[in-house]
Amino acid sequence: MDTRRLILFIAISFGILFFWQKWMEKRYPQTAQSVSASAPAANQVAANGAAPDAAALAKGQRVKFVTDVFSGEIDTNGADLRTLQLIKHGALADPKQAFTLLQDSGAHIYVAQTGLLGNGLPTHKSVFTSAQPAYALADGQNTLAVRLEAPANADGVKVAKIYTFTRGSYEINVSYEIVNGGSKPLTTSAYFRLLRDGKPAEAATNTPSMFGGAHTFTGPAVYTEQGKFQKVEFTKLDKNEATYVQSAKDGWVAMVQHYFASAWIMSPDNGPSVCGAAPCRYDLKRLSNGLYSADAIVDVPAIAPGAKKDISVNLFAGPQQTSIIDKVAPGFDLIKDYGIFTVFSKPIFWVLDQIHKVVGNWGFSIILLTMLIKALFYPLAATSYRSMAKMRKLAPRMEQLKQRHGEDKVKFQQATMELYRTEKVNPLGGCLPMLVQIPVFMGLYWALLAAVELRQAPFIFWIHDLSVRDPYYVLPVLMTISMYVQTLLSPPPPDPMQAKMMKIMPLVFSVFFFFFPAGLVVYWVVNNVLSITQQYYITRQIDKQDKTTLAKA
Structure with a gap:
């Protein structure tokens, strides 16, 4: 018996x-998208206030950086974060090599972009300059700042973009320093974007299971207090059928894959929301080049002539390690996908x-x-x-x-x-x-x-x-x-x-x-x-x- x-x-x-696996494959099919088509002009602003579309990623000079947990490169085109390796996590094929999370060439396209909306303001296609070609976190140094500057526009507006890395942290502070050198008040919005292809993560396609590959979710996700955690599969974006909370004064937007994630944090766990008086806007979509974007858009309060304004958002880019993600933002622990067995898996783990x-x-x-x-x-x-x-x-x-x-x-x-x-x-x-x-x-x-x-x-x-x-x-x-x-x-x-x-x-x-x-x-x-x-x-x-x-x- x-x-x-x-x-x-x-x-x-x-x-x-078996049936859970088949249901997941049906619900979250992973698709590889081709790169094609072109995008609007560099400084074009969408009529609905959304971030402009993206064409093939232009490549310029690279600014390298190394910290105790990261190594990577920032491209002067848009001051984009184009490559990011996690030093403490090995690659799947060779554990002795650092795991690559963000990259703009090779097996995946997966980068972090930002920009400002408004005529003549720098977007992710504008060319920035850096005072030096490489930066490194020195021994005894707790933070590392990488500053890139855009040329002043015709109205005398100067913009600098600063990446601040903190020792031991997978959160990167990305801030804009905006100086209004013109004679009129300046109004703008800042967008913070994660741009990715639709291919499944390397770990998801190679993790053995009884059915060959362990199917785990890969795609964008949004969290707000109103809508809670909402995963959106790529196929929904293909069909323009995605439903999620599109504006809120809190939350975060992420790209999730097996073991790792990146996210723009609008309401950090230990700080006020960056959304301010107006709600932040979240925008998930498939772009004209076949890539997918997960955007958070923040309205910047009007900047008076001669005044300076800073706007700052944290970018999480790292492992879904419980001791780390529990401290990032409310609800951020939900990116660790336990499936329908969360009620058992979380206490067991x-x-x-x-x-x-x-x-x-x-x-x-x-x-x-x-x-x-x-x-x-x-x-x-x-x-x-x-x-x-x-x-x-x-x-x-x-x-x-x-x-x-x-x-x-x-x-x-x-x-x-x-x-x-x-x-x-x-x-x-x-x-x-x-x-x-x-x-x-x-x-x-x-x-x-x-x-x-x-x-x-x-x-x-x-x-x-x-x-x-x-x-x-x-x-x-x-x-x-x-x-x-x-x-x-x-x-x-x-x-x-x-x-x-x-x-x-x-x-x-x-x-x-x-x-x-x-x-x-x-x-x-x-x-x-x-x-x-x-x-x-x-x-x-x-x-x-x-x-x-x-x-x-």
Whole structure:
């Protein structure tokens, strides 16, 4: 019975994962867009006050910068942030190389742009200048400022764009310094844009799972207090069918992908909203060149002649690490995609994270989490194993009933149920622990799938990355062996053919674990070993009790 319950449990779990995967593929199809068409002139302002469209990215001189967490380049065209590498995170193909998040050439187009709306004001197509070609955060220095200046326009307006990097932070302060040298008040709006193609992230296309590639959301997202967290798939933008809150005095706009994200933060966690008296406007769209943009537009208060005005917005560009994203902005933790199992995944990962703070190794943290889960479920498991032990003792009598009634299945079923009632055995008594563990299993699966903390995190020996499959398949083999041992401890079905099938099926199902992330297989191997130990112990206790009862009789 236990084998059949185990198979049922695994089948239900795989079924949920399979249909969730198919639903995600249907709901969030990833498309690769070609680059074509042209855009409006450099300083053209859209009639609706939106940021101007973008043509193919022009490339000019590059201003390089290096901090303790970033290395990258700013192009003098628009003073765009064109390349950004995360020094503390390795590339998927070569962990020794820094992971590239933003880039304007190669496999992806993904950059951060800003500009000002108004005749003669610099946009993301204007040419800026920099006092020096490279900047570096020196030892003992807490911040690094990279200043670029646009030529004064015909009205005498001078604009500078300053990137300020802070040691240890994945938030980049991007500010405009606007000096109105004209004779009239200046009104303008500033737009802050994330520009990206529609290709899935490298991590999403290469993260192994039982169905080949783990499907995780890639695309823009908006958060406001009114609309909360709203993901918008690229296909909705293609059809102009996207719905989201388009103006608010708070929130943020982001581009989300597996493990990493970038976002313009309008209302930071520890500061006032930059929207001011007028609400910020959020604009998600597909541009004429096939790229996608996620914009936040801020109205700048009128600047009097001879006055100066600064407007500043933070750009987050980094990993979806829980300890980091929890402090960025309200609701920003929602970019870490746990799917429909968030209610289970978040608390499970929180416990796992607390354990990791003590032991310092994610593999051992998973083992300790498994032991904790087994301890919490022990009362249910004990009930299940006692039921199975009674079923094992009834196996000879079940065989006698089968021989007595021959091929009359109805009478055999009736006699079996009568035997259960007489011996006070519930044939379904072992199912509850299995059913209870399904949401835990699913929650842990998505917690590990979403956890950038486990990306390239080593365990022991040959396991150098718990987020991908075991390269030598040792863990899946141990998983197969543990499942087979469980079949030997379980009461065999009365039908010999069914008994053989029950021994083969766990081996068949275990093949799926060859494609699971190593961290999840670690959990399941340890879970099986603990289950075998519990079952053996409880069965021994029941045997001792039965012998004592017989001796007294």
